[in-house]
Amino acid sequence: DQQVKQNSPSLSVQEGRISILNCDYTNSMFDYFLWYKKYPAEGPTFLISISSIKDKNEDGRFTVFLNKSAKHLSLHIVPSQPGDSAVYFCAAVNGGSQGNLIFGKGTKLSVKP
Amino acid sequence: DVKVTQSSRYLVKRTGEKVFLECVQDMDHENMFWYRQDPGLGLRLIYFSYDVKMKEKGDIPEGYSVSREKKERFSLILESASTNQTSMYLCASVYMGQGRHEQYFGPGTRLTVT
Numbered sequence: 001d002q003q004v005k006q007n008s009p010s011l012s013v014q015e016g017r018i019s020i021l022n023c024d025y026t027n028s029m030f031d032y033f034l035w036y037k038k039y040p041a042e043g044p045t046f047l048i049s050i051s052s053i054k055d056k057n058e059d060g061r062f063t064v065f066l067n068k069s070a071k072h073l074s075l076h077i078v079p080s081q082p083g084d085s086a087v088y089f090c091a092a093v094n095g096g097s098q099g100n101l102i103f104g105k106g107t108k109l110s111v112k113p
Numbered sequence: 114d115v116k117v118t119q120s121s122r123y124l125v126k127r128t129g130e131k132v133f134l135e136c137v138q139d140m141d142h143e144n145m146f147w148y149r150q151d152p153g154l155g156l157r158l159i160y161f162s163y164d165v166k167m168k169e170k171g172d173i174p175e176g177y178s179v180s181r182e183k184k185e186r187f188s189l190i191l192e193s194a195s196t197n198q199t200s201m202y203l204c205a206s207v208y209m210g211q212g213r214h215e216q217y218f219g220p221g222t223r224l225t226v227t
Contacts, residue, residue, distance in 0.1 A: 043219050049213065
């Protein structure tokens, strides 16, 4: 059973507007959540992470919000730029284990000029 | 800027060959991980290291070994390559501490074993 779910396979946004990427999880033992951006044939690029004891973390244009009661997190990109077009993965750290990541299946973001 | 490099982007080897995959990071991180990525299976942890000369088995260590002689370098070794080890191999350099957890990936090595 998938522990980390990204239910939207794709998202299209106009340049300059906000992109909101969503992620749900099932395991309340996850202690960190990370967001990655990935281009084809490249490794994932780390964007931002959040500890499970926080509800918000911000870094430049990227903000991650965590709602523990709903087991939901989201990545906000403001303003969106054409260069943000990529596949975005949500990942959770398996708390209490070796620290390996469990990834969602990704959401393809297209930012149109 | 963060930098994780892997020795090869693409590699083709024959069954039974010994294969070395190298990963180098320049962030002075203590933790380094090796994953493999397969369609439908996601990322699976092979081995990790939390310090020089220290190593721990991940979820799928069989058929692999690792070496960490220097802090910046973590090598994955396929002792005798087999066709079921054809995969994308990803190395990660990991920062854990001060309430943060960040994993930085290299570009990946696509290994084909024939």
